[in-house]
Amino acid sequence: MVDNEKAINELSELLLKTRKEKGYSLQKASIKTGISHSFISQLERGKRPVPIPKILRQFAEGYELDYEYLMFKAGYLDEPRHTSDDEYFMFKDKEGFDSLPEEDKEKILLTLREQADFMISKYKKR
Incomplete structure (x- = not known):
C-alpha cells in the first residue's frame, strides 16, 4: 500500500457515502455485510486501519460494490480496473x-x- 492515510480516508468516505445513499443504518449495514456496526462506524470515521481483503469482499457484497474497486480504494491495487468512478456504482x-x-x-x-x-x-x- 502506497499511502495508508490516503487509502483510509478514501475508503472511509466511499463506504460512508455508499451506506447513506442506500439508506442503510449502521445496524442494517451490519446485517447486509456481516460486519459489526461498531467496526463499520469506526472505519467510516477513519478510526480503523484499512481492512483486510476478506472484509472488503463483505462490504462489496453487502453494499453491491465492485470488489476490485474497493481493493483499489483501500490501496491494495495500484490502478483501478476502469477509469470512471461512476461505473462502479452503476452496475451490480x-x-x-x-x-x-x-x-x-x-x-x-x-x-x-x-x-x-x-x-x-x-x-x-x-
Whole structure:
C-alpha cells in the first residue's frame, strides 16, 4: 500500500457515502455485510486501519460494490480496473455488462442517461 492515510480516508468516505445513499443504518449495514456496526462506524470515521481483503469482499457484497474497486480504494491495487468512478456504482454485475455486445451496452447507457435526466429535472422542480 502506497499511502495508508490516503487509502483510509478514501475508503472511509466511499463506504460512508455508499451506506447513506442506500439508506442503510449502521445496524442494517451490519446485517447486509456481516460486519459489526461498531467496526463499520469506526472505519467510516477513519478510526480503523484499512481492512483486510476478506472484509472488503463483505462490504462489496453487502453494499453491491465492485470488489476490485474497493481493493483499489483501500490501496491494495495500484490502478483501478476502469477509469470512471461512476461505473462502479452503476452496475451490480459489471462483468455481465462488460460481456455484452457494444450495441447492447450503448442501449443500456442511453436508457440510464435518459432516466437520470428525467429524475434530475423532476427533483429540481421540487
